[in-house]
Amino acid sequence: MRIEGIDIYWVKIPLAINFRTSYGDQHYTDTLLVRMEGEGHYAWGESCPVYFPAYSAEHTIATFHTVREHMAPRIIGQDIASAQALLDRLSFIKGNQFARAALDIAWWVLEAKRRGVPLHVALGGTGDRVPVGADFGVQDSLDILLQMIQGAIDQGFPRIKLKFRPGWDLNMVEAVRSAFPNFTFHVDCNAAYTLDDADLFRKLDRYHLAMVEQPLADDGMSLINHADLQKMIETRVCLDESMQSLSAVQAAIRLGSCKVVNIKMARVGGLTASRDIQALCAKHGIPCWIGGMLESAIGGAICAELATLPNFTYPGDIFPSSYFYKNDIGKPEIVLSGPGEVSTSQVPGIPQEPDPDLLKQWTVEHVSFKA
Numbered sequence: 001m002r003i004e005g006i007d008i009y010w011v012k013i014p015l016a017i018n019f020r021t022s023y024g025d026q027h028y029t030d031t032l033l034v035r036m037e038g039e040g041h042y043a044w045g046e047s048c049p050v051y052f053p054a055y056s057a058e059h060t061i062a063t064f065h066t067v068r069e070h071m072a073p074r075i076i077g078q079d080i081a082s083a084q085a086l087l088d089r090l091s092f093i094k095g096n097q098f099a100r101a102a103l104d105i106a107w108w109v110l111e112a113k114r115r116g117v118p119l120h121v122a123l124g125g126t127g128d129r130v131p132v133g134a135d136f137g138v139q140d141s142l143d144i145l146l147q148m149i150q151g152a153i154d155q156g157f158p159r160i161k162l163k164f165r166p167g168w169d170l171n172m173v174e175a176v177r178s179a180f181p182n183f184t185f186h187v188d189c190n191a192a193y194t195l196d197d198a199d200l201f202r203k204l205d206r207y208h209l210a211m212v213e214q215p216l217a218d219d220g221m222s223l224i225n226h227a228d229l230q231k232m233i234e235t236r237v238c239l240d241e242s243m244q245s246l247s248a249v250q251a252a253i254r255l256g257s258c259k260v261v262n263i264k265m266a267r268v269g270g271l272t273a274s275r276d277i278q279a280l281c282a283k284h285g286i287p288c289w290i291g292g293m294l295e296s297a298i299g300g301a302i303c304a305e306l307a308t309l310p311n312f313t314y315p316g317d318i319f320p321s322s323y324f325y326k327n328d329i330g331k332p333e334i335v336l337s338g339p340g341e342v343s344t345s346q347v348p349g350i351p352q353e354p355d356p357d358l359l360k361q362w363t364v365e366h367v368s369f370k371a
């Protein structure tokens with residue numbers, strides 16, 4: 001398929017809440033929306049790094065720059081027969097997975113539209129719905145958190161993820177476990193701890209969490225340190241920030257660094273890498289689940305399509321639009337189709353596109369390539 005057009009929009013979307021994690025407070029999502037055109041079809045994809053380079057070295061402006069200067073010019077006007085052919089043209093670029101993903105993801109949605117099938121069918125998945133979890137950042141008080149948890153359980157979410165950082169850690173889990181002795185919870189540390197905190201994680205074992213996500217830094221020692229920690233605790237370690245590619249997952253499996261893998265489609269370089277990682281993990285008995293980057297409904301819908309692949313066995317971080325946004329730029333917005341689940345696409349590609357007025361209003365920068 002010849003790629004006739006690529007448009008990249010850096011969009012700043014106001015959040016309905018202050019999203020607080022160990023990285024800081026977030027009031028906006030800065031995301032990249034990508035429109036790709038070919039063979040008379042067009043499709044929208046999304047890659048959503050964080051605005052500040054704390055979650056990963058990549059961040060919005062750098063990602064926008066990399067796609068504009070180094071990637072899109074090598075794809076526009078090219079006949080791209082497969083996702084691999086697209087990635088091969090970008091293979092000289094080191095890292096920059098969010099940028100790579102921006103084009104890989106848009107290509108997959110475009111390919112699904114060209115074939116006239118929902119994205120999940122193009123990806124090899126099945127199912128008309130996927131289970132999704134609830135996710136709570138650090139709150140102003142434990143009482144507020146407990147009320148929010150009760151609300152999520154009442155809505156039928158099958159599991160809840162809790163952000164966990166120094167000062168909002170064991171006491172928080174103790175309070176949650178006392179109030180909800182049997183519900184499925186896991187904690188996400190966003191790399192906030194070191195091996196000196198091993199005792200803290202040993203103490204967590206008694207609360208029977210589904211996993212502890214990214215307890216330690218995603219630095220050069222990450223996989224070794226997580227392997228050491230996993231040997232000391234019973235709770236399964238899940239890696240998020242450290243899993244930036246298929247090869248990183250291969251190394252983690254070899255070293256025993258984790259027992260669960262969080263796949264964020266953009267962090268690992270796109271849908272092609274996400275498929276490969278979930279298949280590799282399946283071979284090794286390692287469950288996967290979909291992580292989120294506060295994407296709009298466009299990225300959220302694509303995540304739901306990806307979640308239909310067989311090894312995504314733990315409910316994903318795919319949220320109804322109203323969870324983070326008063327007005328989601330992606331329409332139709334994501335809604336729960338039943339308790340703790342969202343529907344997958346019934347149309348070629350995905351049904352979501354940006355609202356044209358909001359796109360105009362919230363675009364910070366836009367670049368357009370035409371063949």
Ligand SMILES: [Mg+2]
Nearest residue numbers: 188213214240
């Ligand atoms: Mg995480």
